[in-house]
Amino acid sequence: MIEKSWLIPLLPFLGFLINGLGRSRISKKTAAVIGSASVLCSFILSVLVFFELQGSAETGVTVKLFEWIRAGSLQIPFSFYVDPLTCVWLLVITGIGFLIHVYSAGYMHADQGFGKFFSYLNLFVFFMLILVMGAGYAIMFIGWEGVGLCSYLLIGFWYKNDAYNDAAKKAFIMNRIGDLGFLLGIFLLIATFGSTDFTEIFPQAAGFQSGDGRLLAITLCLFIGAVGKSAQLPLYTWLPDAMAGPTPVSALIHAATMVTAGVYMVARSNILYALSPVAMTVVAITGLATAIFAALIALTQNDIKKVLAYSTVSQLGYMFLALGVGAFTGAVFHVMTHAFFKALLFLGAGSVIHALHDQQDMRRMGGLKKAMPVTFLTMLLATLAISGIPPFSGFFSKDEILAHAFSRDPLLWVLGFAGALLTAFYMFRMLFLTFWGDFRGTAKEKQGIHESPASMTVPLILLAVLSVVGGFLGIPEVFARQAHLLGGFLAPVFAASQEVLPAMHVPHSTEWILMGISVLGVLVSIGMAWSLYVKKKRVPAEDTVQRSGLVAWSYHKFYVDELYQALIVRPLDALSGFFYRVMDKRFIDGIVNGVGSTILAFSSTLRLLQTGRIGSYLFYMVAGIILIFLLNYLIF
Amino acid sequence: MIKNLEDTLQTIQSIPLEHYIWFSTALFIVGVIGVLTRRNAIIILMSVELMLNAVNLLLAAFSVHHGDPSGQVFVFFIMAVAAAEVAVGLAIIVMIYRNTGSVDIDIMNKLKW
16 A cells, blocks of 8 residues: 555645636535545545554655656655655644545635635645655655645635735745755755655764764754744744635644644654754754744734634744654654644634634624534633643643653743743633623624534534544653553654654653643633633723733734834835836846937938839949959958 | 861960950940949840840850860850849839839839838
């Protein structure tokens, strides 16, 4: 089955072709069936691949398809590499991807661009699968760029709205900054190892000294790529704006899969990072800073999707913290659990938005508990999971990350714990504002509130089940020996780097205490949210109200967009304006038009020679011949 | 008869080459002046023929002078081509005459600028 794994990305691509080419002829129902079925088939194949890989003794299988690039000594075959790490991502992408496809069929049913939407979604799944299945960085880069393209297309899906188009362009441009770093990293890899294939690079890299300068340069360049794609400081501002896209897109691309591509890439290159302690520190600090920074912003946002967007940025920060402290398994684990509960949260938010007819402002919601029981319950479970309440999935993955952070440096743990408190607060703030209290919208909106159709609630329920039980794949040592199924499955992928890195050494008693503190802290945090938003029924102030102090900073997203505007966009604008007015208009246009008008002036005089009188032509001819003879005689 | 031919050949060969050159130059110049000064298209065509034949004469003269017959072969080629050219030229002139009622080249000055 593994040999046939190229079918996994091919099926969504076929779905894209059918839906894309025939979107004017295919009915909505057929488009939804084709789109979902292709991803479902991929999911089934992924499950088969997973079981075969688990049963086999090999750690990774390379599926060579054809030779792609050959230049000098460099050879880049087009091949796929399937190992446990790829397998985890395959299951997450196709599994959650399928659920979101089904959900989209309900969510987008009234949209004109239904077929287009499904074809883009399928194209995205195709590229994402290429990204995680590529056997080398070059193939990964194809997927990397492809998902960026699909992200752009889907953020700007409602292309008649200028603001949405701007958001799409912003996402694309910020990703390009990261992509440049990734590309430089690939070139450095080629220069250092003479190949882009994982199976050739990693064994070679294992022979390098720890702290090697070349590895440091490579890992930092690759990390810039990850920062762009996974929305870390300082390139994160595109992700909150990307919420302009339809909600299923936010769930699939901007929460569950694409934004975790950076985590995948770093986890895949674990041996390179393990050998560059400086890069590891950079990764950890960036991740932690992003986790707290985004959590602070999320505290005061009032758009339900914006809260989730900043929450995603923050959770991605945790994943990078995990990578940076060497907890690669923990990072992958958190990617997985996060994919479950964050996709669920987005889809739940989409369900709410759907019921309220595109109302996204939480100040206009409230009291939806009764009217939308399924949405409410599933979102409650997801919120408990993301807050880290045992035994929900988020608890296990977050605890694993924090325990590793503690073993590296207790300060990292303290900051990570603070981030977790913020997470619990803003997530429950969102939940309370949306589902508790009285409805604050218009009476007309109130009448229209309804629970979403089955095509939307069934994916919600399935994801809720995953959010609840997903954590049991990675039960830590303190609870039971050898119960970390995911860790056992992924062990061969990270074996080489675990030899290099210092082993985690946290006594079980300490881990119990840490766990206790974090759960207690989270409960207190939830209690604070409860007292503020349920007991005191506080509703965030309107946009027009002047805020002060830290609240204002948080509400205005720490003015980062304004800072970029002033530091980068404005100067660039001014510079391009200068080049347009002076260099282009005056200088370049002057030369081009000058040449044209000179020739025009000459020709308008010269054309008068063509009199039309044959006699004068004959005269010119004879005069010319005589001239030639004379010149011939004079010169030679 | 044969003696006569040889006599003629001797007579021709006894004429110095310069005479031929001067004569054909004169013919050529007459042709050029005819082309430049006359306005009747037929006369111009005839003057062109005159120039052509001046060159033919020169070719034949040099051919005899060098004892190489290929020059004379060339003359025949030129004659054949000239005949074709005259046929085309005259046809054009006939067409012009039918359209304008004149063969004056100064009338035909529409093709300009």
